[in-house]
Amino acid sequence: MNRYDPPSDFLKFLIEDDASLSGDDADANLRRLISLTRDEHPANRDWATLILAQQDADTSKVRQALLTAADDENEYVRAEAILGLAQRDRASALPFLQRELGGDHLALPLFEAAALVADASLIENLRAFANPSGDALMDEIATKALEACEAAQGMPD
Incomplete structure (x- = not known):
């Protein structure tokens, strides 16, 4: 390689x-x-x-x-x-994540960032990446990001 x-x-x-x-x-x-x-x-x-x-x-x-x-x-x-x-600083990353997650193709670090930020506002856009893509690593990290954001939903700030 x-x-x-x-x-x-x-x-x-x-x-x-x-x-x-x-x-x-x-x-x-x-x-x-x-x-x-x-x-x-x-x-x-x-x-x-x-x-x-x-x-x-x-x-x-x-x-x-x-x-x-x-x-x-x-x-x-x-x-x-x-x-x-x-x-x-999760708060400073959030607006950039919200912008980037609206795209059709995401680089792997964005899912890692979304998992760290764990904000409910990211759930809808992350769900678009919840289906298997054929890339096992990407699917795993996207799923973890979605789960982290869903876990944060309803939690007090």
């Missing part, structure tokens, strides 16, 4: 653990990673947003980068950003 690699050498170093977002270079590397979430190349934006979303860092700059990426023209960049937001 061929791996989808970004053109950025820096991102490749992060992926291969040859560069770090901790230690002496952490701040500089985090700033560089954030800047790549706005790169002209979609693969760089996708990978940078994925890596940023997976970090424990929760600063205003990280959140702003994820908020900006949640409006990216690329659906995969948006999905990774929304998942990163959901991991940090």
